[in-house]
Amino acid sequence: MSTGASKLDVVVSNVVPVNELVTRFHFRRADGGLLPTFSGGAHVIVEMRDGERARLNPYSLMSSPLDTSEYTISVRRDDLGRGGSLFMHGKVRPGDRMVISYPVNLFSLDLRAKKHLMLAGGIGITPFLAQTAQLAAEGGNFELHYSVRTAALATYAGDLRARFGRRVSIYHDDRDERIPLDRLLSSQPLGTHLYICGPAGMIDWARARAAALGWPAETVHYEHFAAPQPGVPFDVTLALSGRTIHVAEQQSLLEAIEAAGVDPPYLCRGGVCGQCETNVISSDGVFLHNDHWLSDEDHASGKKIMPCVSRFAGKSLVLER
Amino acid sequence: MTPKTILSRPVYGTLSPQAGTHHLFVADAEGGGAILDMAKAAPEGFFAGAHIIYIPREAGAAYTGPLQALKPAQYYEGPSIAAALPRQKQTLAPARMGRRLYLAGTEGLIGQAMQAALDAGIDHGSIQTEQRGSLARRVQCVHCKGITEDVTTQPVRCSHCGLLLFVRDHYSRRLAAFQGVCINAEDQSEIPPIEEAFR
Numbered sequence: 001m002s003t004g005a006s007k008l009d010v011v012v013s014n015v016v017p018v019n020e021l022v023t024r025f026h027f028r029r030a031d032g033g034l035l036p037t038f039s040g041g042a043h044v045i046v047e048m049r050d051g052e053r054a055r056l057n058p059y060s061l062m063s064s065p066l067d068t069s070e071y072t073i074s075v076r077r078d079d080l081g082r083g084g085s086l087f088m089h090g091k092v093r094p095g096d097r098m099v100i101s102y103p104v105n106l107f108s109l110d111l112r113a114k115k116h117l118m119l120a121g122g123i124g125i126t127p128f129l130a131q132t133a134q135l136a137a138e139g140g141n142f143e144l145h146y147s148v149r150t151a152a153l154a155t156y157a158g159d160l161r162a163r164f165g166r167r168v169s170i171y172h173d174d175r176d177e178r179i180p181l182d183r184l185l186s187s188q189p190l191g192t193h194l195y196i197c198g199p200a201g202m203i204d205w206a207r208a209r210a211a212a213l214g215w216p217a218e219t220v221h222y223e224h225f226a227a228p229q230p231g232v233p234f235d236v237t238l239a240l241s242g243r244t245i246h247v248a249e250q251q252s253l254l255e256a257i258e259a260a261g262v263d264p265p266y267l268c269r270g271g272v273c274g275q276c277e278t279n280v281i282s283s284d285g286v287f288l289h290n291d292h293w294l295s296d297e298d299h300a301s302g303k304k305i306m307p308c309v310s311r312f313a314g315k316s317l318v319l320e321r
Numbered sequence: 322m323t324p325k326t327i328l329s330r331p332v333y334g335t336l337s338p339q340a341g342t343h344h345l346f347v348a349d350a351e352g353g354g355a356i357l358d359m360a361k362a363a364p365e366g367f368f369a370g371a372h373i374i375y376i377p378r379e380a381g382a383a384y385t386g387p388l389q390a391l392k393p394a395q396y397y398e399g400p401s402i403a404a405a406l407p408r409q410k411q412t413l414a415p416a417r418m419g420r421r422l423y424l425a426g427t428e429g430l431i432g433q434a435m436q437a438a439l440d441a442g443i444d445h446g447s448i449q450t451e452q453r454g455s456l457a458r459r460v461q462c463v464h465c466k467g468i469t470e471d472v473t474t475q476p477v478r479c480s481h482c483g484l485l486l487f488v489r490d491h492y493s494r495r496l497a498a499f500q501g502v503c504i505n506a507e508d509q510s511e512i513p514p515i516e517e518a519f520r
Contacts, residue, residue, distance in 0.1 A: 112444075114442040189416075216339075
């Protein structure tokens with residue numbers, strides 16, 4: 001069960017291919033009303049009903065928070081993933097009815113900041129589209145540095161340049177252009193906050209350099225939704241509800257628990273928010289942790305697991321659910 | 322060590338060297354000793370990028386020599402907190418990210434230097450603080466809004482409107498002051514004993 005968030009019945013109002021890998025989806029409220037307000041950085045959970053299978057994936061809202069007549073998300077096709085993005089690209093058509101969650105923001109702007117320095121990598125650009133629209137409307141001071149593979153895959157780079165001019169810098173991998181990270185981090189006025197969204201390697205790099213150059217942890221914000229990885233099937237005993245469940249190759253542990261009729265709390269389904277943290281009663285095997293929530297100590301302890309993104313391999317696993 | 326009471330009552334720690342490109346210290350009186358103790362754990366060359374703003378007050382004579390011996394890039398001694406604050410503000414105004422702030426000494430100094438730092442955009446959680454010496458309080462009268470400095474008694478008479486104030490642990494970072502509320506609003510002829518409470 002999603003914590004504190006109700007669900008929204010929406011209609012797919014438009015499907016727009018953006019480039020070879022990315023497609024944009026527009027949602028309007030099925031009853032024709034306005035959608036709930038949100039702030040830049042918020043995401044929604046999109047429920048994908050694919051025959052017998054249900055996938056619930058988080059996507060950042062990229063539309064302007066000033067316009068709640070529709071929400072838009074951009075989905076990058078992942079041919080090796082569990083099929084959520086392929087379902088969106090292949091099956092979802094304008095006019096379809098879908099269910100999404102209320103927006104939740106785990107990557108919000110700190111509006112006390114004197115300046116916002118944003119670093120995006122690839123599809124990590126999406127929350128910044130909403131945040132820059134929000135800040136521009138308030139006269140906020142921001143600077144966006146966006147790293148892309150090629151010009152052809154530079155999703156929304158043209159729109160951002162057109163909207164914000166020199167406040168946006170684009171770096172192309174295939175032209176050996178790199179974000180001049182140390183120079184950027186060393187030249188920001190006191191009171192700047194840093195925001196990073198992109199591949200895990202980029203987030204680790206920027207966080208490490210920021211810490212080394214004296215950026216306090218309070219000023220560094222990042223978001224990386226871990227996609228649940230497919231893996232070898234395994235069995236789990238849910239001690240509180242007295243069930244034994246099977247987690248299939250393409251299923252997440254959280255999805256398998258839900259399929260058995262047990263409703264653990266969740267918010268992000270991407271290993272970030274901590275809502276679905278679950279105690280391990282006993283285990284004989286190896287944990288395949290894939291979250292950004294638990295500490296290294298927790299990971300090593302064998303006492304906790306985040307079922308939204310992590311798996312298990314071994315003889316037995318008993319959870320307090 | 323300051324006792325933990327209600328959530329807004331500040332809790333101070335022990336100064337420790339942080340990663341950063343510049344280090345600004347603001348200290349008064351016995352707070353000079355906190356800088357000297359921290360210096361023992363500081364990496365080589367740490368003070369080459371440091372600026373010390375020090376207000377000796379009565380207790381400081383023993384610290385001024387050793388502080389200068391740390392050879393900070395800049396060293397300033399001021400006659401009062403009020404005289405030193407403009408220098409702190411001017412130092413922070415053009416500063417870049419990577420500059421770290423360390424505050425040590427009386428609660429009044431830490432509070433006022435932190436207030437100036439918040440205005441400059443520094444997050445309070447990222448500021449190193451260590452309380453040493455007097456716990457005399459800055460108190461804002463909730464009735465007339467005047468601030469009474471160096472309050473050591475409970476209750477205390479407001480130096481602006483003259484009401485007798487009960488000094489609460491309720492603290493405002495924005496005002497850098499504790500809250501003082503009239504203790505005998507019902508019957509102002511009732512005067513409770515005035516005792517030393519904040520040394």
